[in-house]
Amino acid sequence: MKEFIEYILQFGNLNQQQIDLITKKATELNLRKDEYFSEAGKIAQQVGFVLDGVIRVCYYNNKGEEITKYFIDENNLVVDMESFDNEICSNAYVQAITDCKLLVFSKQDWRELLDTIVGWDAIVHKIISKALRQKVERRSPLVSxxxxxxxxxxxxxxxxxxxxxxxxxxxxxxxxxxxxxxxxxxxxx
Missing domain, CATH: 1.10.10 (Arc Repressor Mutant, subunit A)
Incomplete structure (x- = not known):
């Protein structure tokens, strides 16, 4: 949990009461190698933070070939945000490629944090913005x-x-x- 708190404090300030609430809402999830955190065709139901292990995000192209979009390792959030926020079916698989240990927040608990903690939405927005920038920075040069x-x-x-x-x-x-x-x-x- 300490790793997650240190991670989010990079993006904004929280008082001890807010940190305690976040700590109370998190549960630990162990994923075995090859298990899915979320799947294509289903609505993402949780936000995770990787404590240990490597996860990949992949999809199948129109030829049925499996394509890896990117990897997520320790001290990073893992969520299909579009599916999670908009209640739409995901088009990607989020799969553990090593045994993984994650901190997980259910959709209900995540929304409660958004509704309860002043500034939580700003912290989340900064985290998502950073993740999107990283994704573009990592993929764009690979094309050419x-x-x-x-x-x-x-x-x-x-x-x-x-x-x-x-x-x-x-x-x-x-x-x-x-x-x-x-x-x-x-x-x-």
Missing amino acids: EDATTRYLMFLKIYPNVINRIPLSYVASYLGITQSSLSRIRKNIC
């Missing part, structure tokens, strides 16, 4: 670069992830085949 450069950028963006996840997910994220990724890795080392 060659595969080797994309892989090197991946290593810089996700330094704590590469040795913890299957290379097939890395290849999917980079938009290359696994054999191409193996060649790139062999040429770099």
